[in-house]
Amino acid sequence: MKNDQLLNSTCSMTRTMGILGGKWKPLIIWSIGKRRIRFGQLAAHIPLISRKVLAEQLKELEESGLILREAFNEVPPRVDYLLTENGLRLLPILKALSEWTCSCEATVADASLVKTAN
Amino acid sequence: MKNDQLLNSTCSMTRTMGILGGKWKPLIIWSIGKRRIRFGQLAAHIPLISRKVLAEQLKELEESGLILREAFNEVPPRVDYLLTENGLRLLPILKALSEWTCSCEATVADASLVKTAN
DNA sequence: GTTACTAGTAACCTTAAGGTAACTATCATG
DNA sequence: CATGATAGTTACCTTAAGGTTACTAGTAAC
Numbered sequence: 001m002k003n004d005q006l007l008n009s010t011c012s013m014t015r016t017m018g019i020l021g022g023k024w025k026p027l028i029i030w031s032i033g034k035r036r037i038r039f040g041q042l043a044a045h046i047p048l049i050s051r052k053v054l055a056e057q058l059k060e061l062e063e064s065g066l067i068l069r070e071a072f073n074e075v076p077p078r079v080d081y082l083l084t085e086n087g088l089r090l091l092p093i094l095k096a097l098s099e100w101t102c103s104c105e106a107t108v109a110d111a112s113l114v115k116t117a118n
Numbered sequence: 119m120k121n122d123q124l125l126n127s128t129c130s131m132t133r134t135m136g137i138l139g140g141k142w143k144p145l146i147i148w149s150i151g152k153r154r155i156r157f158g159q160l161a162a163h164i165p166l167i168s169r170k171v172l173a174e175q176l177k178e179l180e181e182s183g184l185i186l187r188e189a190f191n192e193v194p195p196r197v198d199y200l201l202t203e204n205g206l207r208l209l210p211i212l213k214a215l216s217e218w219t220c221s222c223e224a225t226v227a228d229a230s231l232v233k234t235a236n
Numbered sequence: 237g238t239t240a241c242t243a244g245t246a247a248c249c250t251t252a253a254g255g256t257a258a259c260t261a262t263c264a265t266g
Numbered sequence: 267c268a269t270g271a272t273a274g275t276t277a278c279c280t281t282a283a284g285g286t287t288a289c290t291a292g293t294a295a296c
Contacts, residue, residue: 002252009166019222022139023119023124027132039272050256053253056253075261076262076271098131101131101137119253157242171283174283192292192293194240194243195243196242197244
């Protein structure tokens, strides 16, 4: 599946998957949050993703207009990432998502308690 | 990356990606919505996904407790899918996501209007 | 009595996604 | 004067994800 096909859909949920689909982008946006953060910090914050993939995803997020990349002309290199307006507007939604996950886990935990009680 | 690693994370956003990560699951949940829907209808509703992958994703969603599968013992076979409580609670969040996408597109459209005006 | 219909599944193959290791440049420290 | 630190990138390879085709079963319509 080419991602373009998702992006060109007339269904806005399908286009959403074209922008945010995959395993990493919401997590990266959430990890950046409201602060300015360096590449290395970000990589340390999300240890499950390799630096190569992180760099790729960041480039795509920049192209989608969700993050800004600020490179300083220093050696050793320094690059900061931060969310754009559009990226920031995603944060409360991501927060709701993560709370949803926790509440789902709570229902599962309750169910297993009941099971244990039998 | 094994999906289990995401699911076992201590970070709830990472676990969220373990549950909903990928390109299809939110779209499938959104397509089911509040109704009861047959496999074939669902496939027709999301033409970009193949039936094989759709079946796989539905199975995973069922295992995650987000959808229910009701098979009728008929020939030709009939199977209905519908959201569980946990699945239903996701709908408003997905709606917010899709509205977010539309509003992002609006800002891009505005920007190109400005550009055209120059 | 052939055909179509449905909801998958299995085998097989292709493509996308991800991982690893090596490399760059230059300044600061030991 | 060698070492380490940073933010990547490239080449190369592996793994995950997805697509295609063929197949099933029993009833209904033609």
